[in-house]
Amino acid sequence: MEVGGLTTSSEKLERIRSDFPILGKTINGHELAYLDNAATAQKPRSVLDRINEYYTSENANVHRGVHTLSQTATETYEAARNRIATFLGASSPREIVFTRGTTEAINLVASSMGVSGIGQGDEIVVSEMEHHSNIVPWQLLCERTGATMRVVPVSEAGELEYDEYQASLNERTRLVALVHVSNSLGSINPVRRIISDAHSLDIPVLLDGAQATPHMRVNVSEIDVDFYCVSSHKMFGPTGFGVLYGKEALLEALPPYQGGGDMIEEVDFAGTTFNELPHKFEAGTPHIAGAIGFAAAIDYLESVGFDWISEQESDLLTYATGRLRDIEGLRIVGEAKQKASVISFLLGNSHPYDVGTVLDKMGIAVRTGHHCTQPLMKRYGIPGTVRASLAFYNTRGEIDRLVSGLKKASSLFS
Amino acid sequence: MIASNTIAEKAAQLVDEFSIFDDWMDRYQYLIDLGKELPAIDDDYRSDDYKIRGCQSQVWLQPIPQNDSISFKADSDAQITKGLIAVLLRVFNGQPAREVASADLSFLDDLELKEHLSPTRKNGLDSMLKQIRMYAAAIAAKSTSTL
Numbered sequence: 001m002e003v004g005g006l007t008t009s010s011e012k013l014e015r016i017r018s019d020f021p022i023l024g025k026t027i028n029g030h031e032l033a034y035l036d037n038a039a040t041a042q043k044p045r046s047v048l049d050r051i052n053e054y055y056t057s058e059n060a061n062v063h064r065g066v067h068t069l070s071q072t073a074t075e076t077y078e079a080a081r082n083r084i085a086t087f088l089g090a091s092s093p094r095e096i097v098f099t100r101g102t103t104e105a106i107n108l109v110a111s112s113m114g115v116s117g118i119g120q121g122d123e124i125v126v127s128e129m130e131h132h133s134n135i136v137p138w139q140l141l142c143e144r145t146g147a148t149m150r151v152v153p154v155s156e157a158g159e160l161e162y163d164e165y166q167a168s169l170n171e172r173t174r175l176v177a178l179v180h181v182s183n184s185l186g187s188i189n190p191v192r193r194i195i196s197d198a199h200s201l202d203i204p205v206l207l208d209g210a211q212a213t214p215h216m217r218v219n220v221s222e223i224d225v226d227f228y229c230v231s232s233h234k235m236f237g238p239t240g241f242g243v244l245y246g247k248e249a250l251l252e253a254l255p256p257y258q259g260g261g262d263m264i265e266e267v268d269f270a271g272t273t274f275n276e277l278p279h280k281f282e283a284g285t286p287h288i289a290g291a292i293g294f295a296a297a298i299d300y301l302e303s304v305g306f307d308w309i310s311e312q313e314s315d316l317l318t319y320a321t322g323r324l325r326d327i328e329g330l331r332i333v334g335e336a337k338q339k340a341s342v343i344s345f346l347l348g349n350s351h352p353y354d355v356g357t358v359l360d361k362m363g364i365a366v367r368t369g370h371h372c373t374q375p376l377m378k379r380y381g382i383p384g385t386v387r388a389s390l391a392f393y394n395t396r397g398e399i400d401r402l403v404s405g406l407k408k409a410s411s412l413f414s
Numbered sequence: 415m416i417a418s419n420t421i422a423e424k425a426a427q428l429v430d431e432f433s434i435f436d437d438w439m440d441r442y443q444y445l446i447d448l449g450k451e452l453p454a455i456d457d458d459y460r461s462d463d464y465k466i467r468g469c470q471s472q473v474w475l476q477p478i479p480q481n482d483s484i485s486f487k488a489d490s491d492a493q494i495t496k497g498l499i500a501v502l503l504r505v506f507n508g509q510p511a512r513e514v515a516s517a518d519l520s521f522l523d524d525l526e527l528k529e530h531l532s533p534t535r536k537n538g539l540d541s542m543l544k545q546i547r548m549y550a551a552a553i554a555a556k557s558t559s560t561l
Contacts, residue, residue: 351492353470353537357530361438369470369536383491384470412443413493 013312016304017393019044030363033398038183038211038342038389039367041236043297050296051238054289062288063262063279077288080295081278087298088228089219090245094277097244097251098286102210103133105229105244106177108281109206110137112254118174120146125168125176125203127152127160128379131183132372134208138177147174154379158185158334165194169201176205180212184371184387185334186317186342188212192223199224204250210234214391215313215340217306220245232290237297241290244281251277258283309392313341316390320399327406333385341390344371347406350413352386358409359386364402421513424505425521432525441526442494449496452503455487466545468538471495475542477549482557484511484550488542495537498530502539506546511557514550519543 017023020042025032034042054076060069062077078093085093099105118124124138128151138149150168153161160178169176176198181188195205206227212218214235220228227250232241246254256263256274260283265273274280301309320343324330329348347355356368369384370377377384388402419427435441459476466473471492478485485507490496505521506514522528533540 351471351495353492354494356470357494358442361442408439412439412446 009312012308013393013395017395019046019300020393021045021048023393027363027365028361033364033394033401035388035390035394035398035402036365036367037214037391037394038234038371038387040233040239041214041391042393043236043238044300046300047237047293047296051289051293054292059288061285073288077286077291080291083295083298084243084291087302088230088243088245089221091221092248095245095248095251097246097278097281098291099229099242099244100240100287101233101242102208102229102231103242105227105242106134106206106208107137108244108257109175109227109246109254110141112257112281113175114141114144115255117254118145118147121172122147122174123150123168123170123172124148125150125152125165125173125178127165127178127189128154129158129160129182129185129187129373129376130177130179131208131210132374134177134179135375151375152178154187154376158182158187158336160187160189160194162190162193166197169198169203171201173198173201173203176203177208178205179208180218181209181215181340181342182334182336182373182376183211183342184344184373184376184385185336186211186339186344186389187334187336188338188340190338191225195224195226211340211342216310226250232294232297235294235297236300237294238287238290241287241294243294248277251281254281256283257281260284262286304392312392313390316394316396316399317341317343319396320388320390320402323399323403324406327403327410329410330406333380333382342387343389344385344387346382346385347410348413350409352384354413355386355406355409358412359402359405362401362405362408364398364405366402421505421509421517425518428501428504429521429524438526442497445497445501445527446493447497448500448504449490449493449498452489452496452500453487455489459487460489466538466541468495468536468541470535471537473499473538473542475545479511479549479553480508482510482512482553483508484514484553486546486549490538492537494530495539498527498539499542501525501527502543502546506550510554511550512554515547515554 022042058073060073062074081093081096085096090096126149142149152165152168155161180191198205204226207225209218209228210231213230226247228245230243233239263275263280263283265275331346333344352368356366359366367387432441455474455476460474464474471490474489476487486503488499490499531539
């Protein structure tokens with residue numbers, strides 16, 4: 001029954017909210033309405049407990065000791081890698097390289113590709129909606145190698161100009177590096193088509209998945225992507241941890257990224273041989289608690305269920321979009337047909353900084369500014385936006401508070 | 415005469431004015447209104463050379479030296495930032511440069527506005543304040559050396 005269904009859903013929402021201790025916090029005298037999930041997501045108690053337990057009773061360095069604690073830590077750490085590999089649909093844990101985050105994952109590929117995979121006259125395809133972390137590493141690579149970047153434009157609605165994308169691919173293209181879901185606009189790019197079009201010309205594709213994986217299940221084998229970059233902290237896991245998925249043959253072909261302990265097989269001043277995948281890319285003591293905490297976050301997300309997550313978020317997005325559109329003078333920036341639960345907007349002529357400051361006074365956390373996508377802001381001719389980014393634990397009530405906060409801001413800045 | 419008021423006296427006046435508002439909305443409204451009353455910056459100064467970049471909002475600052483004293487005109491693209499500029503300039507303008515260079519800004523605590531001057535806010539105000547003090551220190555140094 002409809003009513004029964006709703007009750008169940010709202011009960012589930014209530015239970016889920018109680019999994020996140022920070023959501024009960026008071027900010028500036030108001031209950032926190034956390035609408036800045038695209039910047040970082042909050043952590044459920046199970047993740048916090050798992051990290052605490054690791055440091056309390058399991059901590060030891062991995063891949064190094066013969067002692068029991070080190071053996072156990074290594075097993076737990078590698079079990080996390082298996083968990084992540086299965087979750088992402090990788091063929092083997094050898095394809096899962098641990099990094100500090102999405103940014104480092106992209107930098108790893110850019111840096112290692114620069115050694116031999118690219119040269120003068122070669123091209124890398126990116127788009128106008130990239131985060132700076134999927135622009136600057138390629139710019140640096142181009143400066144080092146004499147390669148150039150081709151930038152695919154974005155339509156007024158915030159969608160990739162697909163014809164332009166196709167036209168940008170040619171025999172000099174060495175890599176397509178695109179965002180899966182735009183952090184500023186929420187646009188979901190048609191990645192299957194993007195990948196199959198690139199592959200028809202034997203061009204590998206790297207996707208920045210930082211904003212996709214918190215909202216949807218991504219299976220790297222199904223979409224046949226070559227490199228996929230993931231952030232733990234945006235997926236309700238710890239900060240400072242992320243994953244580079246890479247097809248085994250491609251990772252094998254890339255030279256190491258950083259040098260140090262753990263990434264070697266044998267070191268001699270005459271020369272060093274390197275460890276196998278994925279350890280060849282993981283120099284130094286890794287973020288062990290990060291890996292274990294991230295695996296716990298994945299367990300949590302699966303227990304909530306991606307079907308429920310997408311149902312909940314799509315309801316919130318529709319509700320929020322409708323309510324925001326009703327505010328006089330409010331302009332939504334980015335109205336792609338396929339959108340994740342991210343809404344960027346401008347309130348009349350008010351500066352995003354002013355709007356964000358007033359909302360903060362009412363306990364509502366949003367992001368303001370250019371969202372590390374300055375070229376995209378330039379494309380729209382705006383200095384920045386206010387961005388509300390929603391997670392499955394947000395409520396319609398919080399959207400209502402956002403709306404009334406914006407009305408107050410409107411009256412202040414009129 | 416206003417100019418004869420010291421920085422501390424002007425700060426006390428502001429604290430007094432703000433104290434009639436017990437609601438943050440009213441305090442912000444007043445702040446925004448103060449910003450709207452700021453005299454416009456001269457066109458030549460609304461350029462990149464005089465722009466203080468903040469990640470969130472921008473500030474333009476025009477120094478106006480007057481013998482041993484200093485005044486400023488300033489502008490911002492954000493209204494709250496502009497209001498804070500108005501508050502700072504009310505206290506600083508027309509004051510002896512050496513006093514501006516070393517002024518005590520603890521009155522902002524009483525206005526409950528100090529958070530806005532934090533460098534983490536990235537609104538350009540923290541950098542503007544540094545720039546104001548630098549201009550003031552330069553004028554103070556010059557007037558000392560020509561004594």
